[in-house]
Amino acid sequence: MSEHVLLRYRDVSTDLRLIDNYIADGGYKTARRVIAEMAPDDVITTVKDANLRGRGGAGFPTGLKWSFLAKGTGKPVYLLCNADESEPGTFKDRDIMDHDPHQLLEGMMISAWAIGCIDAYIYIRGEFAYGAEVLETAIAEARAKGFLGKNIFGTSREMNIHVHRGAGAYICGEETGLIESLEGKRAHPRIKPPFPAVFGVFGCPTIVNNVETLACVKHILERGAAWFKGIGPEAGPGPKLYCVSGHVKKPGTYELPMGTPLMDLIFDHCGGMLPGRKLKAVIPGGSSVPILRAEECDIAMDFDSVVKAGSMLGSAGIIVMDDSTDMVAALRRIAHFYHHESCGQCTPCREGTGWLEKLLIRFDEGKATVEDITTLDTVAKGMLGTTICVLSDAAAMPVRSFLQKFPEEFEAATRRETVAA
Amino acid sequence: MATVTINGKTVEVPDGTNLVLAAEMAGQEIPHYCYHPGLSVAGNCRMCLVDIKAMSAKQPNAMPKLQIGCNTIVQDGMVVESNNPRVQEARQGVLEFLLINHPIDCPICDQAGECKLQEYYMDYGRYHSRFALEEKVDKGKVIPVGPDIMLDQERCILCTRCVRFLEEYTGTCELGLTERGDHAELTLATGKQVDNPYSTNIVDICPVGALTSREFRFRARVWYLDSTPSICAGCASGCNIDVDSREDRIFRLKPRANAAVNGYWMCDEGRRTWHRNQGEHRLTASYLRSADEFVETDAADVMARAAASLRSRSRTAVLASAATSLEEGYLARCIAQRLGAGPCLIVSPSTSSIPDDDKLISTDRYPNRAGLLALGYEEQLSPPSGVDSAIALRADIVADDETAWGSFLESMTETLVLADAVGKTMAYADHLLAIGSHFEAAGSFVNRDDRIQVFVPSVAAPGHALAGWQTLADLLAVLGGPRYASTDEVFAALCLAIGLGAGRTHSSVTSEGTPLASWKSGSGVKVAGNSPRIGTGSPASL
Numbered sequence: 030m031s032e033h034v035l036l037r038y039r040d041v042s043t044d045l046r047l048i049d050n051y052i053a054d055g056g057y058k059t060a061r062r063v064i065a066e067m068a069p070d071d072v073i074t075t076v077k078d079a080n081l082r083g084r085g086g087a088g089f090p091t092g093l094k095w096s097f098l099a100k101g102t103g104k105p106v107y108l109l110c111n112a113d114e115s116e117p118g119t120f121k122d123r124d125i126m127d128h129d130p131h132q133l134l135e136g137m138m139i140s141a142w143a144i145g146c147i148d149a150y151i152y153i154r155g156e157f158a159y160g161a162e163v164l165e166t167a168i169a170e171a172r173a174k175g176f177l178g179k180n181i182f183g184t185s186r187e188m189n190i191h192v193h194r195g196a197g198a199y200i201c202g203e204e205t206g207l208i209e210s211l212e213g214k215r216a217h218p219r220i221k222p223p224f225p226a227v228f229g230v231f232g233c234p235t236i237v238n239n240v241e242t243l244a245c246v247k248h249i250l251e252r253g254a255a256w257f258k259g260i261g262p263e264a265g266p267g268p269k270l271y272c273v274s275g276h277v278k279k280p281g282t283y284e285l286p287m288g289t290p291l292m293d294l295i296f297d298h299c300g301g302m303l304p305g306r307k308l309k310a311v312i313p314g315g316s317s318v319p320i321l322r323a324e325e326c327d328i329a330m331d332f333d334s335v336v337k338a339g340s341m342l343g344s345a346g347i348i349v350m351d352d353s354t355d356m357v358a359a360l361r362r363i364a365h366f367y368h369h370e371s372c373g374q375c376t377p378c379r380e381g382t383g384w385l386e387k388l389l390i391r392f393d394e395g396k397a398t399v400e401d402i403t404t405l406d407t408v409a410k411g412m413l414g415t416t417i418c419v420l421s422d423a424a425a426m427p428v429r430s431f432l433q434k435f436p437e438e439f440e441a442a443t444r445r446e447t448v449a450a
Numbered sequence: 451m452a453t454v455t456i457n458g459k460t461v462e463v464p465d466g467t468n469l470v471l472a473a474e475m476a477g478q479e480i481p482h483y484c485y486h487p488g489l490s491v492a493g494n495c496r497m498c499l500v501d502i503k504a505m506s507a508k509q510p511n512a513m514p515k516l517q518i519g520c521n522t523i524v525q526d527g528m529v530v531e532s533n534n535p536r537v538q539e540a541r542q543g544v545l546e547f548l549l550i551n552h553p554i555d556c557p558i559c560d561q562a563g564e565c566k567l568q569e570y571y572m573d574y575g576r577y578h579s580r581f582a583l584e585e586k587v588d589k590g591k592v593i594p595v596g597p598d599i600m601l602d603q604e605r606c607i608l609c610t611r612c613v614r615f616l617e618e619y620t621g622t623c624e625l626g627l628t629e630r631g632d633h634a635e636l637t638l639a640t641g642k643q644v645d646n647p648y649s650t651n652i653v654d655i656c657p658v659g660a661l662t663s664r665e666f667r668f669r670a671r672v673w674y675l676d677s678t679p680s681i682c683a684g685c686a687s688g689c690n691i692d693v694d695s696r697e698d699r700i701f702r703l704k705p706r707a708n709a710a711v712n713g714y715w716m717c718d719e720g721r722r723t724w725h726r727n728q729g730e731h732r733l734t735a736s737y738l739r740s741a742d743e744f745v746e747t748d749a750a751d752v753m754a755r756a757a758a759s760l761r762s763r764s765r766t767a768v769l770a771s772a773a774t775s776l777e778e779g780y781l782a783r784c785i786a787q788r789l790g791a792g793p794c795l796i797v798s799p800s801t802s803s804i805p806d807d808d809k810l811i812s813t814d815r816y817p818n819r820a821g822l823l824a825l826g827y828e829e830q831l832s833p834p835s836g837v838d839s840a841i842a843l844r845a846d847i848v849a850d851d852e853t854a855w856g857s858f859l860e861s862m863t864e865t866l867v868l869a870d871a872v873g874k875t876m877a878y879a880d881h882l883l884a885i886g887s888h889f890e891a892a893g894s895f896v897n898r899d900d901r902i903q904v905f906v907p908s909v910a911a912p913g914h915a916l917a918g919w920q921t922l923a924d925l926l927a928v929l930g931g932p933r934y935a936s937t938d939e940v941f942a943a944l945c946l947a948i949g950l951g952a953g954r955t956h957s958s959v960t961s962e963g964t965p966l967a968s969w970k971s972g973s974g975v976k977v978a979g980n981s982p983r984i985g986t987g988s989p990a991s992l
Contacts, residue, residue: 372634373634377544
């Protein structure tokens, strides 16, 4: 894609963080038009027609999610923007917030209009101090222009956007964990049902959407559903931000059409592997999804194609590993993350994440036995699908896939010489 | 109503029932830790995972993932398997997870014998440990979190039953979770102690040995204890309890579920009422006054002499404590009628320094005021006039007001005292009969909501003391009245006498207690359901 949509800041010479520059570039035109002229249901229909799927990880159809909102409850409806971006290997949402915050605000205004929300929140992870500051400034600017607050764009409509900073927990990115945290509680994900669309934040109907998803809404309403659907596979189209990290020459965030071939991403856009190295494996969607061996990487990067290949697009956090990578050590590091981040609520996750890491430390330090391979696999298996949220699955999936894809390395590790701890 | 099939057994259950309770109604067990019928659903232990084969008659599709029974509400036509290989594997996995960081210190744990970890391990676990002992997470042990509660963080399975109880029932929020993952631990809120009036309930609902009673710990192995259903006599609420005893000594009281009276709970004050039942202060023998001395004498002899003395007086008052059972109260009233139709008085104050709360605590510290009032007793805290003799029944009136009652009793030509403990009133007795406490006899109370509840003896009366009703029945017979051979006979007679119908026995009283109004002949009185103080509970597994 020669032209950037979501990362437009890369194509213009002006600083889009400043509202006047953003307006001069055509900004807020769409929100003004939609709120003045379009019925909320027509906005939802447009988003549905565009086949927009959530960019946070699960790929759930956004329009469908909106249509689940409980109606006629007499309670306020809330829109929460999930800016907790904490899946290892993912750094796309911050690019939007840091450089083009008004794009997100405009997307949120249109979405809030569609679902009948007056007060919307951006839940941003604590580490994104800069992004939070940029957003606060942008909101103040938009308020000064009359785009937020009472009588927005000269209508009788009121709309507010609030920034809420988290304190740095992965679990706050799970939508009901986020809701609990926003309410000032420990981020223990909620049991479902009820779903947030019925009983969300403060007990009110709530929609939680990812930053990139909400930014897409702006462009869909600006350029039309047909334009959006024309980019990549029709069942899950649109411009897509890919976060590439690891052993490539040019890691970074890339905006490309949904369905861009993985090999093109690595060898064309990212300049290929580091000198003298060979591709060994790729985690295509953030550290929680199953790993692919090099020979499995000839795939298109869209929701359905990656699933067909046995993994998931997830948050499109693409972690590229070359032949110097010790898979046991890599998995140990991943397991450490999920052990550290498990909220501790459900038994299998609370106890299993710790057990996985302890087992992997044994492998890494040469203390593991052949039986430990089976233990590792069965512990992970017991964590799949048995908990309130999917953090448990996120911790278990990489373990099972590493074992399945690189069994020889784990077997070899049982023969390693013991390393002093 | 919804028809649901669990493990091939079909049962009809009320709408809104969850699968754990529905299974119970179908005679099936779905094991669980965090779920408690008296608390909100947390869904965190994952022990109650079940396989839903059909969601409902309308949507006969199976659920792809196992679902937790506690948060699944039955739908008509639902088909569930709670014991197939898939469920068993998941459950065994959960048990293994629960135990990897558990200290497994059962030999020194007070919960042993009534521990859900032990029980479910024996039922569903039984695997060899795959976890290295040295890799267990260390947490705090022997942490006093309140005057009666000790916390062991390593034994805790983080089910949050206690946290929810303290949030939802008492609203005091003394306990919470801190840290994350396998380092998560149950922690006392800064600057707080679990010292609310209902605190010890969290020991009962703790499914493991994390919260133990500082009073009970290391006192007895639970498998040596006999448990007897009873009623708390600590106040007018009439909470249902289990009395745990061994060799006629009581070790603890625990609440017994009754949705209509106390839900699943009882107060700490009530829990301590057994203390009065044991010790040097108990009266263990009967006495005669001879000159200025009490002479220990056989009860039958004391009674014969007391009867002879009373018969020669013109009018005898009955001065009863509101802790007197219905049976005792009725027999005493029969005796008074034969002795000049003397007044029958409730001499216990109806209020105390402890205020009513909106839960289970009544300011009336006596269990049967309503019952005695139904029997025709009158409340009077001052001495009656126009009598020459008195029977003090369980009432230490002199301790309440020495001046008034002391001079009154001095003016009596005969004072018979029936007491279960040493008291000031004894000093004024001509005849003194030792009787058992309500833990030591059968009987019935009527609580503040006019609900009749029955109890049976949990332990034997100490020494030569006899059951109160037995003593009074003997006295009535000696005075020429009818001879009652059992509490059921007395109960039938008293029910008939006060218009509660014929042929009533203790077994006619329902397990939730029977509202007096529902027995009033042809009253057509609409009987209220549950106590307004506890809302609706369900008599389900705890």
